[in-house]
Amino acid sequence: MAYPVMNSRDLLARLVGFPTVSRDSNLELIQFVRDYLESLGVSCELDYNSEQSKANLYARFGPDVAGGVLLSGHTDVVPVDGQNWTVPPFELTERDGRLYGRGTADMKGYIACVLAAVPQLLAKPLRVPVHLAFSYDEEVGCLGVRTLLEVIRQRPNPPAVCIIGEPTELKPVLGHKGKLAMRCEIHGAACHSAYAPQGVNAIEYAAKLINRLGEIGQRLRAVERHDPRFDPPFSTVQTGLIQGGRALNIVPAECQFDFEVRALPSDDPQQVADELRAYAESELLPEMRSRSEASNIELKPLSAYPGLATDPQSAAAELLAMLCGSREFGTVAFGTEGGLFDQAGVPSVICGPGSMDQGHKPDEFVTQQQLDACDAMLARLAGWLQNPV
Numbered sequence: 001m002a003y004p005v006m007n008s009r010d011l012l013a014r015l016v017g018f019p020t021v022s023r024d025s026n027l028e029l030i031q032f033v034r035d036y037l038e039s040l041g042v043s044c045e046l047d048y049n050s051e052q053s054k055a056n057l058y059a060r061f062g063p064d065v066a067g068g069v070l071l072s073g074h075t076d077v078v079p080v081d082g083q084n085w086t087v088p089p090f091e092l093t094e095r096d097g098r099l100y101g102r103g104t105a106d107m108k109g110y111i112a113c114v115l116a117a118v119p120q121l122l123a124k125p126l127r128v129p130v131h132l133a134f135s136y137d138e139e140v141g142c143l144g145v146r147t148l149l150e151v152i153r154q155r156p157n158p159p160a161v162c163i164i165g166e167p168t169e170l171k172p173v174l175g176h177k178g179k180l181a182m183r184c185e186i187h188g189a190a191c192h193s194a195y196a197p198q199g200v201n202a203i204e205y206a207a208k209l210i211n212r213l214g215e216i217g218q219r220l221r222a223v224e225r226h227d228p229r230f231d232p233p234f235s236t237v238q239t240g241l242i243q244g245g246r247a248l249n250i251v252p253a254e255c256q257f258d259f260e261v262r263a264l265p266s267d268d269p270q271q272v273a274d275e276l277r278a279y280a281e282s283e284l285l286p287e288m289r290s291r292s293e294a295s296n297i298e299l300k301p302l303s304a305y306p307g308l309a310t311d312p313q314s315a316a317a318e319l320l321a322m323l324c325g326s327r328e329f330g331t332v333a334f335g336t337e338g339g340l341f342d343q344a345g346v347p348s349v350i351c352g353p354g355s356m357d358q359g360h361k362p363d364e365f366v367t368q369q370q371l372d373a374c375d376a377m378l379a380r381l382a383g384w385l386q387n388p389v
Contacts, residue, residue: 005119008371009099011036012112013092016101022076022139025053029075033057033115033134040118042132047151049144054136056148060155061122062129062385069319069381070131070152070159070346072337073111073166074138074145077103083362098365105354109366110165110374113353117378126385131159138337141181141303145337149344161316162341163323165352167359167366168332170373172324173350174317175229175331178307178339180269181260183300184209184276186244189292190253199251200292203244205284206255209297210239212279213259216272227264229331235263237272258302265307265339273299306339308348316347322384323377324351332356351377 006014018029034044037059047056062068080089080102087093089102099109111134121130133152136144152158166173186209188200217237226233237259244255261269280297288295310316312329321327334356338348353370 006116008109008113008116008375009368011115012099012104012109012366012371015108015112016092016103017090019090020076020103021079022137023079026075026136027053027055030055030057030134033111036115037118037132040122042118042122045151047147049136054144056136056144056151057132057134058148058151059132060129062126064157065128066157067160067388068129068131069385070133070162070341071114072133072135072162072164072341073107073114073352074135074337075108075111076136076139077106077108078139078360080362085362087363094368097368099368099371100363100365102364104358104366105167105364106356106359107166107352107354109167109354109371110352113371113374113378114165116375117382120379121382121385124382124386128160128385128388129157130385135337142305142335142337142340143303145340149340152346153344159346161319162338162346162348163320164336164338164341164348164350165374166332166334166336166350167352167354167356168330168350169355170324170351170353170370170377172317172320172326172329173332174310174312174320174329175265175308176335176338176350177230177235177333178263178265178269178305179260179335180263180273180304181258181302182273183256183258183302185256185298185300186254187294187296187298188251188253188255188288189295191251193249193251196251198291200253200288200295202252202255205288205297206242206244206257208284209276209280210242210257210259212276213237213239213272216275220267225264225267227266230264231331231333235261235267235269237261263307265309269304305335305337306343308336308338308342308350310342310347310349314347316349319384320349320351323380
């Protein structure tokens with residue numbers, strides 16, 4: 001299928017029209033992007049999940065040499081359930097210079113600008129290649145990008161830098177915290193509440209574990225651990241969900257809670273889980289098993305991604321400073337796929353149109369001005385790709 005050359009606004013309208021909520025398929029969007037790129041002569045490679053219901057897309061064009069720039073974004077969006085939208089969430093609506101729709105800021109606006117820039121990039125005598133990588137399931141733990149990274153690693157001539165277009169209002173960002181999400185399941189022993197000491201109260205032991213997490217969190221707040229580049233400037237621990245109990249007159253045998261660690265790049269969030277496990281095994285389980293040998297405490301990982309802290313003196317940072325016209329490098333509070341790209345050997349930076357202040361909310365929007373500015377940034381990139389230094 002041949003497509004006319006489209007600008008970033010027109011492409012954004014097409015992308016928003018695909019309801020790529022993480023729980024659903026993104027294949028219609030990926031197939032549209034593949035057809036659009038292949039109509040321009042760019043070959044694409046799709047990397048499917050095991051159910052064949054979702055796919056990543058990888059493409060590369062330009063000279064067959066090492067290096068070049070990878071432009072990366074995720075195609076999934078968060079749900080709109082229970083949100084009070086005043087416009088159709090999966091239809092682009094323009095009001096007073098704002099373009100409304102789910103994913104306009106996070107982060108289909110950037111993908112639209114990248115796709116709109118491809119004809120211009122193809123027309124240039126590039127000295128190094130352009131790589132495109134669009135993933136699935138970023139919003140539920142950066143899941144899809146992990147196999148996409150394997151695809152990129154297996155190809156010769158890897159990219160030298162990755163620009164992830166999460167919404168930063170096109171300000172240059174070099175870092176974010178990492179995240180570890182865990183589920184703790186406590187298995188005790190039920191009995192009538194009149195004989196509570198004979199049972200093993202799973203909720204009470206969950207409370208002890210949650211209290212220990214709070215103590216760990218307090219230690220992480222110590223001033224000597226602060227990194228002023230981040231807000232808040234320390235690693236955090238919080239419990240977000242808890243379930244347990246069946247009736248007030250039954251000692252609860254089961255309880256579970258979910259907690260997360262948002263860690264500075266210099267901290268290892270796994271150490272929090274390891275300390276909690278050691279506390280459970282050395283102090284709680286012996287006491288629990290003295291009343292019921294079947295008692296247990298299990299820690300199960302839910303999701304994780306590493307932090308990012310790109311060196312401000314690196315070539316990747318210098319390129320981003322040139323593209324943005326600013327060396328006022330910042331960090332963001334939310335996570336991205338950047339840490340995973342960086343771990344895979346592709347230095348990564350973050351810069352994209354829109355603001356996360358609008359992301360995940362009803363009536364999400366990006367401004368036309370931000371799209372225009374992103375188009376201009378990618379035009380500067382096209383010039384640099386002809387004479388990279």
